[in-house]
Amino acid sequence: MENLPKFDWTSLMPIAVNLLSGFGIFILGWILSGWAYRTIMSRLGNERGLQVSATIRPLIATSVKYAILLGALYAGLTQAGVAASSLLAVFGAAGLAIALAVQGTLSNIAAGIMLIFLRSMKVGEFIETPNISGTVLEIGLFTTHIRRGDGVFVTVPNAQIWSSQITNYSRFDERRIDIDIAIARDNDLAAAIAVLEATIADHPLVVDPDLTNVTILNTTPHTVILQTRCWVARTSFRADSSTLRLVLHEALRSQGFKLPKTFPINEV
Known part of the structure; x- marks a missing residue:
């Protein structure tokens, strides 16, 4: 036992x-x-910054x-004694293996970049796809965060959104409403029609009176459905839709027209 060589623990100090x-790096x-x-x-969204x-x-x-x-990972491994050439080879092989294993994830990254730079939708806009509708909270590298109309937070893979039709309700400042009203034949x-045209053209909620029109949409054995189209501000679309519908109904009633049935607004 006395003839066994002693291990020099101090030689491990540089490695440690x-x-x-x-x-630490x-x-x-x-x-x-x-x-x-x-x-x-914080800085890119700060008024004092970019x-x-x-x-x-x-x-x-x-x-x-x-x-x-x-x-930091590369610097840390290099400092730990891993050769740079070997490290790059390992990173390359690992990158290839990961790329093959996570093709779906890479497609989400590509879709996220396309969504951001092509500006199909932006943060704060209300969008609709075949699977979901709501306000965009964040477009990340992998997923998009959406707040549904009922207040539920939803995370959607970017590729799912990019591969489907995107309807953006917030891109333009004005929206058209179609108001259908039935009157007796x-x-x-x-x-x-003259009463509806005069009423809608003079109303302050209508942003462009020249684009308003009233047409006969359909007829039934007992009623005729008149459709009034006009443009209102997007930010108050729903409230203005309800207000204008009541205004048109009251205008017809005040002139003695018979309204046997009311119909909901078609949102466009």
Whole structure:
């Protein structure tokens, strides 16, 4: 036993120092990436900083965050004694394997970039797809956050949105409403149309009176359905729709027209 060579524990000190240093570099990078994400999100939306759209801010912040993390991982492993050439080879092989394994995730990233730069929708806009409708809260690298009309928070993969039809109700400042009103067939149709045209053209909620029109939409054995089209401000669309519908009904009633049945508004 006395002839056995003694292990020189001091030889492990440089290795331990390198390992601890590498780990410390990664932890520092982790902290720095979180700080960078928060700073970018706040500064790019700050009135004193750069004015960047709320739609693109998460993409920039997330990209910077992961870039710092990858840089910290590379620096930490290099400091720990891993050869740079070997590390790059491992990263390349791992990147290829990950790319093949997460093709769906990569498609979400590509879809998120397309949604942001083609501006099919922006943060704060109300959109509708075949699967969901609501207000866009955030367009991230992988998913889009949406607040439904009933207040429910929903996360949707970007690829699912990008591959479907997107109806954007908030892109333009004005929206058209169609108001259908049924009157009895024995009424004077020309007079009824004239009353509706005069009423809607003079109403302050209508933003462009020249674009208003009243037409005969349909007829039944006992009624004629008149459709009034007009344009109102998008921000008060629903309230204006209800108000104008009541105004048109009252205008016809006040002139003695018979209204056997009312019909809901068609939103366009």
